[in-house]
Amino acid sequence: MKKRNAISGRIQLLDKDAIVKDAFKAMPASARRLFLGRAATLGGLSMLTGCTVVDEESAEKLLMKVSRFNDKVQGWLFDPNKLAPTYPESMITRPFPFNAFYGEDEVPEVDTADYKLAIGGMVSDKHAWALDELYKLPQTSQITRHICVEGWSAVGKWGGVTFSTFLKRIGADMSAKYVSFKCADDYYTSIDMPTALHPQTLLTFTYDGQTLPAKYGFPMKLRMPTKLGYKNPKHITEIVVGNAYTGGYWEDQGYNWFGGS
Ligand SMILES: Nc1nc2c(c(=O)[nH]1)N[C@H]1C(S)=C(S)[C@@H](COP(=O)(O)O)O[C@H]1N2
Ligand SMILES: [Mo]
Numbered sequence: 001m002k003k004r005n006a007i008s009g010r011i012q013l014l015d016k017d018a019i020v021k022d023a024f025k026a027m028p029a030s031a032r033r034l035f036l037g038r039a040a041t042l043g044g045l046s047m048l049t050g051c052t053v054v055d056e057e058s059a060e061k062l063l064m065k066v067s068r069f070n071d072k073v074q075g076w077l078f079d080p081n082k083l084a085p086t087y088p089e090s091m092i093t094r095p096f097p098f099n100a101f102y103g104e105d106e107v108p109e110v111d112t113a114d115y116k117l118a119i120g121g122m123v124s125d126k127h128a129w130a131l132d133e134l135y136k137l138p139q140t141s142q143i144t145r146h147i148c149v150e151g152w153s154a155v156g157k158w159g160g161v162t163f164s165t166f167l168k169r170i171g172a173d174m175s176a177k178y179v180s181f182k183c184a185d186d187y188y189t190s191i192d193m194p195t196a197l198h199p200q201t202l203l204t205f206t207y208d209g210q211t212l213p214a215k216y217g218f219p220m221k222l223r224m225p226t227k228l229g230y231k232n233p234k235h236i237t238e239i240v241v242g243n244a245y246t247g248g249y250w251e252d253q254g255y256n257w258f259g260g261s
Contacts, residue, residue, distance in 0.1 A: 084200055084225035087143045092208065093154035098215045099229065101187065101249065107214045108184040108235050115219055121180075121242040124171030131219055135205060137161040137169070142202060144225035146232070149255065158212075158223040160204035164197045172241045180246040181222060184235035189248035191224070191231060195260070200225050203236075227260035 098104050116128035141159035167174070174197065180190040195201060204223045205212055212218045217234025224232055230250045240246075251257045 084144060086225075087145065087155045089143065089157070091155045092143065092157055096156045096207070096216070097148075097152060097154050099148055099150070100185065100234070102185070104215055106185075109214060110184050110219055110235060112219070117220070117236065118182075118238040119170050119240075120238065121240040122173035122176045123241050125169070131205075134161070134203075134220070138165060139205075140202065141206070141209075142200060142223070142225070144200070144223070146223075146225075146229055148229035157208050158202060158204035158221065159206035159209070160202045160220065160223070162199065163201040163203050163222065164199070166203050167196060167241070170241075176241045177243045178241070178245065180240045180242065181233040181236050182238040182240075183233050184237050187233060187235070187249045188246065189231055189233050189251065190246045190257075191222075191227070192258075195224060195226060198224070198226055224260070230255060231259040 098107075100107070112131055115131055117134065118128050119126050138161060139159055140162060141157060143155060143157045145153055145155050147153040167179075172179075174193060176193060178190050178192065179196045180188070182188050201222070201224045204221050205219065207213060207216045212221060217236075220236050221234045222232055222236060230248070248255075248257065251259070
């Protein structure tokens with residue numbers, strides 16, 4: 001109750017952007033990291049939470065929503081010394097949400113027969129992979145929570161090859177700093193090598209036991225329960241291992257590059 005009153009008090013004194021900045025500063029450092037960049041403005045927070053601030057009451061509601069979301073997320077996010085939580089089948093969110101920087105009617109259609117996964121950079125084997133070849137790699141599956149900064153999370157089941165196994169198969173130089181991804185819809189992102197080698201980082205080809213549906217990223221999604229949703233590329237067409245920082249679609253617009261822990 002005390003916190004609510006403090007927030008209401010400030011809303012009467014300061015302009016709304018300043019209020020958001022203030023509340024943001026009061027968040028624990030770990031929570032703040034998730035909302036760096038453009039999210040730390042009123043416009044950014046409205047976008048992330050889907051709330052529009054029209055008056056003091058809605059400004060307060062928005063702050064409470066962000067704050068509550070952060071509290072939840074903190075418990076779910078990865079502790080680097082432990083594995084991310086996994087869940088029973090009964091906890092799978094149905095239907096699993098779709099998200100992309102465009103609508104569901106614009107999901108790219110990737111042709112199975114023509115598809116090849118291009119490989120580049122610091123690897124000894126640069127041959128491009130057809131899907132049937134990828135499907136022959138040792139497969140595993142995992143039920144984990146996907147957390148999107150837009151304010152939702154959902155539990156899903158993805159299956160595929162452990163990414164470190166794939167990196168070994170292509171003779172990747174594990175001392176490289178980054179692994180970068182290009183996608184069929186012009187999305188792109190990149191991750192640090194320790195995350196690429198994390199045992200729960202999977203290159204996935206199935207969702208809930210079925211071939212990955214187009215909307216969830218056919219033909220493949222890199223699934224990392226240790227990273228926020230936007231770090232998990234769908235429709236991957238190219239993987240490059242290297243030391244050059246390549247950023248990402250949302251990261252280049254202000255989202256935190258690390259996007260996890
Ligand atoms: N290629 C591609 N990958 C992407 C995105 C995208 O727009 N294009 N959006 C990201 C974001 S922000 C989220 S939350 C998840 C959504 O995955 P889903 O549709 O399977 O829920 O995909 C991530 N990977
Ligand atoms: Mo997201």
